[in-house]
Amino acid sequence: MRSHLLNDRTAEHYRRSVTDGVERVAARLAATGQPFTGTTVDALAPRVDGIDLDRPLHDTAAALDELEEVYLRDAVYFHHPRYLAHLNCPVVVPAVLAEAVLSAVNSSLDTWDQSTGGTLIERRLVDWTAARIGLGPAADGVFTSGGTQSNLQALLLAREEAKTDAPEKLRILVSEAGHFSVRKAAKLLGLGPGAVIPVPVERDRRMQAVALARELERCRRDGHVPMAVVATAGTTDFGSIDPLPEIAELCDRYGVWLHADAAYGCGLLVSPTRRGLLAGIERADSVTVDYHKSFFQPVSCSALLVRDAATLRHATYHADYLNPRRAVAERIPNQVDKSLQTTRRFDALKLWMTLRVMGADAIGGLFDEVCGLAREGWRLLAGDPRFEVVAEPALSTLVFRHVPAAVTDPAVIDRANLYAREALFASGDAVVAGTTVGGRHHLKFTLLNPETTTADLSAVLDLIAGHAEQYLGESLDRAC
Numbered sequence: 232m233r234s235h236l237l238n239d240r241t242a243e244h245y246r247r248s249v250t251d252g253v254e255r256v257a258a259r260l261a262a263t264g265q266p267f268t269g270t271t272v273d274a275l276a277p278r279v280d281g282i283d284l285d286r287p288l289h290d291t292a293a294a295l296d297e298l299e300e301v302y303l304r305d306a307v308y309f310h311h312p313r314y315l316a317h318l319n320c321p322v323v324v325p326a327v328l329a330e331a332v333l334s335a336v337n338s339s340l341d342t343w344d345q346s347t348g349g350t351l352i353e354r355r356l357v358d359w360t361a362a363r364i365g366l367g368p369a370a371d372g373v374f375t376s377g378g379t380q381s382n383l384q385a386l387l388l389a390r391e392e393a394k395t396d397a398p399e400k401l402r403i404l405v406s407e408a409g410h411f412s413v414r415k416a417a418k419l420l421g422l423g424p425g426a427v428i429p430v431p432v433e434r435d436r437r438m439q440a441v442a443l444a445r446e447l448e449r450c451r452r453d454g455h456v457p458m459a460v461v462a463t464a465g466t467t468d469f470g471s472i473d474p475l476p477e478i479a480e481l482c483d484r485y486g487v488w489l490h491a492d493a494a495y496g497c498g499l500l501v502s503p504t505r506r507g508l509l510a511g512i513e514r515a516d517s518v519t520v521d522y523h524k525s526f527f528q529p530v531s532c533s534a535l536l537v538r539d540a541a542t543l544r545h546a547t548y549h550a551d552y553l554n555p556r557r558a559v560a561e562r563i564p565n566q567v568d569k570s571l572q573t574t575r576r577f578d579a580l581k582l583w584m585t586l587r588v589m590g591a592d593a594i595g596g597l598f599d600e601v602c603g604l605a606r607e608g609w610r611l612l613a614g615d616p617r618f619e620v621v622a623e624p625a626l627s628t629l630v631f632r633h634v635p636a637a638v639t640d641p642a643v644i645d646r647a648n649l650y651a652r653e654a655l656f657a658s659g660d661a662v663v664a665g666t667t668v669g670g671r672h673h674l675k676f677t678l679l680n681p682e683t684t685t686a687d688l689s690a691v692l693d694l695i696a697g698h699a700e701q702y703l704g705e706s707l708d709r710a711c
């Protein structure tokens with residue numbers, strides 16, 4: 232069994248195994264005619280449960296055959312142009328190559344003595360991203376597992392910087408359209424259920440700056456301590472970007488930490504034409520970026536950036552066996568001093584290879600394409616009497632719903648839209664998301680694939696209308 236340990240004597244086994252796996256995935260990619268097979272939990276679960284994990288196959292090819300059955304065949308494929316559901320991007324090849332390299336070498340980015348060049352590469356990418364944001368000379372940051380962890384860490388730093396001895400008075404202000412990970416972070420930080428104050432949004436789903444001013448004033452009056460304002464640069468449903476300059480102004484005035492959640496909107500940092508949409512982000516104290524959303528990177532690839540490197544000390548603890556204080560004096564770069572994680576993947580390598588092979592403009596160009604596609608999709612929807620579209624796209628999402636010609640009961644319209652989404656998923660022809668707006672069910676396209684065309688969008692809209700009409704026809708039959 233030692234033959235499965237990756238080392239100098241097993242290089243050939245490694246080469247053959249990985250190549251075999253790559254061949255299978257490549258064949259699967261070439262053969263996928265739709266984003267999904269339409270399988271169900273009931274069909275798939277018995278196949279997974281039926282495998283006896285205590286009886287190994289002792290054969291890589293056989294295990295890959297089995298994997299076809301339990302995973303590869305029925306996976307949801309984000310590279311397909313009719314996958315339009317969540318913030319999952321198709322990935323670029325240099326990043327996938329990097330993924331294979333980083334897991335084989337298996338550096339751990341907690342300390343220099345487990346990673347050497349890996350730590351230096353991550354630091355260069357942190358500096359590069361901070362410079363793109365414009366955070367200034369004292370900036371720093373660290374790669375994280377995702378936006379959820381970045382937001383948690385940002386709020387931890389903000390809480391420590393708030394320096395209060397009355398934690399029950401701490402408040403976080405975030406728009407109603409902000410991400411739920413802010414609430415989760417507040418809970419993990421031990422804040423009470425009322426600690427997160429939702430700030431109303433405009434019709435375009437951007438935070439109302441006047442409402443934020445009002446809430447900050449109210450906090451002051453009530454003796455509360457606003458520890459952070461979270462401005463979202465690209466809300467998950469609408470892609471809306473909160474008014475960053477006005478929010479930064481208010482944060483300055485009230486002395487509050489400004490965290491910018493650019494998990495989705497970070498792609499604009501490299502956009503050749505839309506960078507201006509992020510104007511004001513350079514005034515944030517901390518910024519969340521998810522390269523695995525709009526930089527076409529495989530999951531996970533994310534970072535938290537901060538304006539002032541010194542604030543990262545709130546995540547620093549020393550262990551004699553790992554990162555002793557002595558190492559700081561010797562100026563040995565240990566990323567664990569800045570991270571919530573200890574053992575940590577070298578995810579930065581994916582972004583590194585992407586920038587070295589393709590360059591930032593190429594990535595930004597791809598993101599621009601999907602933002603342009605969303606505009607086209609909006610025109611399609613706005614001109615189609617079968618649909619109602621909620622807002623013009625700020626980035627690359629479209630929220631809409633089917634409005635059947637003969638139906639006025641909103642509950643029936645809700646059910647028709649819910650049904651259409653489920654029926655579409657079950658058919659595997661396309662995958663779209665759902666959300667609610669004002670309590671009513673809507674559908675959502677999240678466009679992150681430059682290969683998707685307006686013809687794809689039209690075709691999917693026809694499919695949705697078809698399923699919804701079929702549902703209404705059938706429920707009418709039932710009623711008669």
Ligand SMILES: *Cc1c(COP(=O)(O)O)cnc(C)c1O
Nearest residue numbers: 377378379410467492494495521
């Ligand atoms: C996706 C998202 C997050 C969470 O990021 P994960 O990488 O999924 O943990 C946070 N904020 C916003 C605005 C997001 O879109």
